[in-house]
Amino acid sequence: KKIYLLEMRASVICYRVQSSASVEVYLIFQLPLSANEMFSLQSLETKFQLYTDTTGEACQILFNQLETLDKCSFNASLPLVMIVHGWSVDGILESWIWKMAAALKSHHKQINVIIADWLTFAHQHYPIAVQNTRYIGQEIADFVEWLEESIQFSRSNVHLIGYSLGAHVSGFAGSYISGTNKIGRITGLDPAGPLFEGMSPTDRLSPDDANFVDAIHTFTKQHMGLSVGIKQPVAHFDFYPNGGTFQPGCHFMHVYNHIAQYGITGITQTVKCAHERSVHLFIDSLLHEDKQSTAYWCNDINTFDKGLCLSCRKNRCNTLGYNIREERLPKSRKLFLKTRARMPFKVYHYQFKIHFINEIQGKKIDPSFTMSLTGTKEDAKNLPITLVEGINGNKTYSFLITLDTDIGELLMIKFKWEGTAVWKNIWDKFQTIIPWTKGTHRPGLIVKTIRVKAGETQQKMTFCSQSFDNIHLYPDQEKTFVRCEDRFRHQERK
Incomplete structure (x- = not known):
């Protein structure tokens, strides 16, 4: 059976239950129970898979089932990094997810890495997937709160890494978590633009969603008024590699190179190349400790191209990726840098x-x-x-x-x-x-x-x-x- 949360109001929760025989039943609960108690009864749509570097596979942790934490060897004394994917065209976890999980474990073995699989809600028409980001954000918040309550795991030790729609999912998770304390860190990798650009901070990823928020913008080039990645700052530090609009090596003239490397799917690779570059820049920061990319505070890319923004005085520069210097700022700071077309990206x-x-x-x-x-x-x-x-x-x-x-x-x-x-x-x-x-x-x-x-x-x-x-x-x-x-x-x- 599948259970879908359709609506929750002050006193009513409505679920749709779909059986294997495609018979739909609607359940409406009048609340004497609290909303939190109702959510605890829900079987979460998100699959939380703990990645292990020994087998290269993942072990699913089931919400409200403590024995699965032991079965999957979740270590409550170590920090947690959770990877949150974005909109899915084919309903399959993309290969970069496993590359990032492996890079995280190789860089820092003393860490829990969880992949938040929300493919069922991500493999929808884009506007529907956008609406679903709030539900998945709530589920991730519930999961973190469950870890806190059951094994005293501190939310300050949680780092959410969200790509595209997953960046906003992470933002909602940070804003929905109860209490005054916040999640430790959220990293937005080219946060999605359509239906989020120009929205209020409560309707997208924002600096208020965690103790520290950083974002990498790699595909903000507009076409018919829309861009794949969001252009506006959404973090404490917003990085704009090569200006953020487009990335070297991603032009359509390189489609033949991508076809040679990926086969016919190389056409898709060309289309998403600049968008996904944010992911590979982050992975690069994990794999190449000796080649960390430095970015510099600047008003715009034209000023940066004149070399006028290479100052590191008063924290005007920072390191792109995992090893960023975490510093909360009263206002978002835009940082620019140039990169190569391939890994290692540092110049x-x-x-x-x-x-x-x-x-x-x-x-x-x-x-x-x-x-x-x-x-x-x-x-x-x-x-x-x-x-x-x-x-x-x-x-x-x-x-x-x-x-x-x-x-x-x-x-x-x-x-x-x-x-x-x-x-x-x-x-x-x-x-x-x-x-x-x-x-x-x-x-x-x-x-x-x-x-x-x-x-x-x-x-x-x-x-x-x-x-x-x-x-x-x-x-x-x-x-x-x-x-x-x-x-x-x-x-x-x-």
Whole structure:
């Protein structure tokens, strides 16, 4: 038999009972019993499966049946991490769930990992599944309260990790749990957008749902006014990798790569690639202890792309994923970072500030540059540089560079103006039309200094031209810059 809770009001609870013969019976209870007592009689729709790293399988813990806790070897002295999946298209638990469970156990063996299987309510039309998130949230809250009452397990030791709709399920679980104490932590992995975007905090995941809430937004690109993942902040720390709209390696041009890897289901993989990237970023934080991704507080991705937000002062940066620094804030904080297209996702962020003087007055130019970096560990060669705006007059330009590898401490920069034959002809034409009188040099770009800030180490460095006699740069020419005294550091307040 299956029992469905249809409605609960102040004095009435209504259930629908469906037998194997498809005969439906409706049961209506007039309440002398409390709501909590009625819920305790209910057979929960959610299956709570304890994952064990020894067999790679799961053992089901049955609500209100203490003997199943012993049977499944639930350890009340260890923290509990519960994985909550999202909307289901095919009614099957997705493979990432087992990967995350295994990663959690490999990272921290002294932990209970439970998979909250609510497929029966998730494998519905999306609006119905959205309505069901509240019921499942209530069931998870009931389960946690049962652990508290029966084996004195503290709710502060509970960490809910919810993906997509599962993020809001986790939020409802946190808000429905009784008493003043809250669940320890909720992590929302690209919380679902449709029917949640713009809703009040009580109708979605919010910072009020746990002692600490973090969220990773990876697919907020809008189509016809909707996005798969929610765009607005819903946590104490909201991470927006690569701006949060879309993710590298997930473009439809990669569909053939996904088909080669997954077969015909690769088409589905392409569609959900950016949405599920949130999951794999979290798993990455568990598997690669030595490559934790740092994100930085910033207003928007355009400001971040200028390298203007790489400060860690006053807790302005944090670690993405499992190892985040937990800190309750009065207001949600949006953090940005860049990532690679595949695991390990970590990149190293650098802000470059270059002071240009364009000697051709009144003529804005849009040259292309490349940089090669020499570090104490490795080199990075021929990095393309694109300035957001053209070079005009006497001005400092700021931009962000990311590296896939740790080059160590930066020692030297080679900066090249990638001049083509056309560029050189144009430049020569300017030289014949516009006379110059300053000394004997021909007009060009003067590159005074290059200032660098490394996001991950917070180190600031200044580089000057290796040749003090010739600081001019022309098309197809390369200049070498070496470390020098930073005369401008006292002006910098970031």
